[in-house]
Amino acid sequence: MEPLSDTDCAGSTDTFQEVKSKRSQKRKRAAADAEMQPEETVAAKRPQFPALSGDQLAGGEVEMRRVPVPAHRYSPLKENWMKIFTPIVEHLQLQVRFNLKTRNVEIKTCRETSDIGALTRAADFVKAFVLGFQVEDALALIRLDELFLETFDITDVKPLKGDHLSRAIGRIAGKGGKTKFTIENVTKTRIVLADTKVHILGSFQNIKMARTAICNLILGSPPSKVYGNIRAVASRAAERF
Amino acid sequence: MASGDGSTLESCLQLLNSDTAHPELFLSVQDALATDFRSLTKTLYDLHKAHEPADCKGSPLEQLVIENFDEEQIWQELELQNDALLTHFEEAVEQAVTDDTITFFKDTEEEEEEEEDVDNGEIANSLEEESAEEDEDDDDDKDKEEETKQRLKPSAGNEDDDFSGEDSDLDFDVDKFEEKNKQKQSTAKLSKSRSHRTPSEVDDRFFKLSEMEAFLDDMDKREGNESVEEDIDYFQNLPSDDDEELTFDKPVALTKQKKKSSRDMKYKDFFAPVDAKPVEMDPESNDDYEGEEDDDNELEEDEDDMNEEDFDMEEDDTGDGARNALRKVTFDLPDDDDDDDDSEGEDVEDILGGKAKNVPKPESKSSFEKRQEKMAKKIEELETAALSEKPWQLTGEVSAQTRPENSMLEEDIAFDQASRMAPAITEETTLQLEEIIKQRIKDQVWDDVVRKEKPKEEVFEYKKRLTLDHEKSKLSLAEVYEQEYIKQTQEKKVEEENPAHVEIQKLMDTLFLKLDALSNFHFTPKPHVPEVKVVSNLPSITMEEVAPVNASDATLLAPEEIKERPCFEKNKAGDVLGATEKTTTDKKRERRKKKKLKRLKIQEREKRQKVKEAMKGGDEKKKSKAEVEQTLKKLTKGGKAKILTNDGMDKALRSSQAFFSQLQDQVKSQIKGSKNQTAKKKKQKEISVSKLKL
Numbered sequence: 001m002e003p004l005s006d007t008d009c010a011g012s013t014d015t016f017q018e019v020k021s022k023r024s025q026k027r028k029r030a031a032a033d034a035e036m037q038p039e040e041t042v043a044a045k046r047p048q049f050p051a052l053s054g055d056q057l058a059g060g061e062v063e064m065r066r067v068p069v070p071a072h073r074y075s076p077l078k079e080n081w082m083k084i085f086t087p088i089v090e091h092l093q094l095q096v097r098f099n100l101k102t103r104n105v106e107i108k109t110c111r112e113t114s115d116i117g118a119l120t121r122a123a124d125f126v127k128a129f130v131l132g133f134q135v136e137d138a139l140a141l142i143r144l145d146e147l148f149l150e151t152f153d154i155t156d157v158k159p160l161k162g163d164h165l166s167r168a169i170g171r172i173a174g175k176g177g178k179t180k181f182t183i184e185n186v187t188k189t190r191i192v193l194a195d196t197k198v199h200i201l202g203s204f205q206n207i208k209m210a211r212t213a214i215c216n217l218i219l220g221s222p223p224s225k226v227y228g229n230i231r232a233v234a235s236r237a238a239e240r241f
Numbered sequence: 242m243a244s245g246d247g248s249t250l251e252s253c254l255q256l257l258n259s260d261t262a263h264p265e266l267f268l269s270v271q272d273a274l275a276t277d278f279r280s281l282t283k284t285l286y287d288l289h290k291a292h293e294p295a296d297c298k299g300s301p302l303e304q305l306v307i308e309n310f311d312e313e314q315i316w317q318e319l320e321l322q323n324d325a326l327l328t329h330f331e332e333a334v335e336q337a338v339t340d341d342t343i344t345f346f347k348d349t350e351e352e353e354e355e356e357e358d359v360d361n362g363e364i365a366n367s368l369e370e371e372s373a374e375e376d377e378d379d380d381d382d383k384d385k386e387e388e389t390k391q392r393l394k395p396s397a398g399n400e401d402d403d404f405s406g407e408d409s410d411l412d413f414d415v416d417k418f419e420e421k422n423k424q425k426q427s428t429a430k431l432s433k434s435r436s437h438r439t440p441s442e443v444d445d446r447f448f449k450l451s452e453m454e455a456f457l458d459d460m461d462k463r464e465g466n467e468s469v470e471e472d473i474d475y476f477q478n479l480p481s482d483d484d485e486e487l488t489f490d491k492p493v494a495l496t497k498q499k500k501k502s503s504r505d506m507k508y509k510d511f512f513a514p515v516d517a518k519p520v521e522m523d524p525e526s527n528d529d530y531e532g533e534e535d536d537d538n539e540l541e542e543d544e545d546d547m548n549e550e551d552f553d554m555e556e557d558d559t560g561d562g563a564r565n566a567l568r569k570v571t572f573d574l575p576d577d578d579d580d581d582d583d584s585e586g587e588d589v590e591d592i593l594g595g596k597a598k599n600v601p602k603p604e605s606k607s608s609f610e611k612r613q614e615k616m617a618k619k620i621e622e623l624e625t626a627a628l629s630e631k632p633w634q635l636t637g638e639v640s641a642q643t644r645p646e647n648s649m650l651e652e653d654i655a656f657d658q659a660s661r662m663a664p665a666i667t668e669e670t671t672l673q674l675e676e677i678i679k680q681r682i683k684d685q686v687w688d689d690v691v692r693k694e695k696p697k698e699e700v701f702e703y704k705k706r707l708t709l710d711h712e713k714s715k716l717s718l719a720e721v722y723e724q725e726y727i728k729q730t731q732e733k734k735v736e737e738e739n740p741a742h743v744e745i746q747k748l749m750d751t752l753f754l755k756l757d758a759l760s761n762f763h764f765t766p767k768p769h770v771p772e773v774k775v776v777s778n779l780p781s782i783t784m785e786e787v788a789p790v791n792a793s794d795a796t797l798l799a800p801e802e803i804k805e806r807p808c809f810e811k812n813k814a815g816d817v818l819g820a821t822e823k824t825t826t827d828k829k830r831e832r833r834k835k836k837k838l839k840r841l842k843i844q845e846r847e848k849r850q851k852v853k854e855a856m857k858g859g860d861e862k863k864k865s866k867a868e869v870e871q872t873l874k875k876l877t878k879g880g881k882a883k884i885l886t887n888d889g890m891d892k893a894l895r896s897s898q899a900f901f902s903q904l905q906d907q908v909k910s911q912i913k914g915s916k917n918q919t920a921k922k923k924k925q926k927e928i929s930v931s932k933l934k935l
Contacts, residue, residue: 134717136717136718136719136720137717137718137719139717139719140717140718140719140722143719143722143723144719144722147718147722174711177713178711178712179711181710181711181712181713181714182709182710182711184713184714185709185710185714186709188718188721188722188725189718190718201718202718203722227709231709
């Protein structure tokens, strides 16, 4: 996003002092170049500092994140390792390794890291994969900023036990995963149903929609009704934007 | 030297006399006389200056300079002299006033004293006398003023307290001096002669200058005599010019007017009458009041008073009356007239039993009486009004019948209107409207009604929009969002393309409009094609687009169109009859009809078949299964033939022998049975043949 100062005060730097808008503080490498120009035109009142690189922002220290991998995700991790570490290392400029002894994926910043938020995103990406999402779906976390991951338990919604619980899980999944796919498609989210836990990946509004649908299913509504509801909500949301 | 002075003065006087012998000359500018006057002024000034006593210092100018000086400058020189001496004269006058040795009782004495004081008094007076003749129709005003001023200066010592150094009014001084002269001349003049006052210009109906002065003199004398007395008698008749009582000390007054004590003074003595009725005024009695007023004020502020009165006095008598009318205080009574009523009031009349008091006095009644009369009259009026019927304006709700015709037009009514009045259409409003219209036309801003279109959205379309995909999506989440983003950014592109379409559409519309205009003027309609309309017998509620106000079960088709009545053409009046309603004739009729129809059908069918067989020729085609069955059916129907079925008799059918043996057996048994009945046998035989179970 361009800073506002660029477009507002085109040539009238004499009368106006360009004040850098706070949004220019966002860590975008692309905008860094554009920022340099208006900074030069700022009057001598403001001290000018060059942009810090990522590791300098952290205070010159190396930060590390650890993501534990459960056993059942071990082999999928092994299979998809290439697809996992390539974007982290190349696009985010981080260092990543899998600690075999502790069974953790460790991600570390280095000198080349320019973006301060890269580490968090990489950690989220790995975590999403570990939870059960596909690599391509989890990759969206790196590419898009406003995707979130939500987890809740089925028993949080309604205290179910035994068969009821199983039936609830069955309702959520549907025959051949039909219901789950339907919800995913309509609300543009990804859902992982792991025993009694439900993980949803998507943007905030969409997570809300999907969550509502799943909760309705848990509470016992038939899938057709849930389809109708989510369709209505999704169409309204689509119209708005 | 006195003699020298006297001679010069004499010569000056002579010169003056000669110059002013013909006052009509002064209507035009007389330069020669002006120079004479100037030289006269100079000589007199020099003369005076020579004799100036040492203690009072006039102006530093020893001589009056007149060469190459214009009037204004000469005047200023004189003024220098006069101002300087003014204070001196004032002091002298004061001294003279307070001086006990000098008394003012007698005019003659005064005059004598005055004479003593004066150096050139006589001459000055005589000079003044003559100057008095020269009136203000003189064009050379300034010269005149100079001269009078100069003459005043030596005679300033003359002045009483009446005119202490004032010289603003020419006439006034002249008057006084003339008076003094006359007094001097006629020493034996006493009171009565005062009546002949010389008219001054300030005199009018009320005020006589001479009388005022006389009164002042009297008062001073009295004051001198009565200064011993401490208390003042308030009810004493105050002395006036005309009052003869004053002159018991010295006969001074000159009254030809009747005297009135102060208690008897009435309003009309002082003020002019009301415009309607001019009451006889006593001008002298008015003067009386004015004179008193003057006396009171004059001791303090002479000059101002003089000026005011001069100003006042210059008005005419009529003006004076108007002014007095303004001064008059009027009560806002309905009748301000001095009418003398015959009846002062009913009550009073009754009480007094007659018109005892109704004799109007020859003179107007006292003000109190008048007021009382008016009040009583008013009271009477109010009472009659209260007792009588109220006018229609005051009686509650009034309809048109109760009030006189068109009486509302004369009334000023105030009422509130709840509703907003229609806007008054004036030229301005129409102009405004036209302005707005013109502006709208220029801006091409029309208020055209936009056709509203109901957006038809069917449920099907709505569902199409969001297809529920039950399968796992092939795109990953990232790609999904990517696609959405692209769609959003590309929306702008799409919108940009459409304007081209829009423009094309617009151009086409205009083109077609023009074409239509060309062709539609000679419009030939298309030939009418009978329209085939399919009407389905659905409930009309689905056929109509707009929701009906009330749902109805009515169908589009009429009952006759649904089902034709039986024998529609022949039996139009007939009703459909139910099964129990039919009579035997009806039943029979129906049966006949049915049979007829059936017969026709069969005949047609056979005809067709024959035609078909004939066409086919001699081919013994194997008949189709259906046809075979049909023939079988036909044959077995009437009971004529029976289809042989395998009912345990199979063997018999298989061979002819078996068949015939069975037949034989059967016949034998029958013969045995029916030997008796020969007639029946035959029949039976016939029947049994047909009825053989095979």
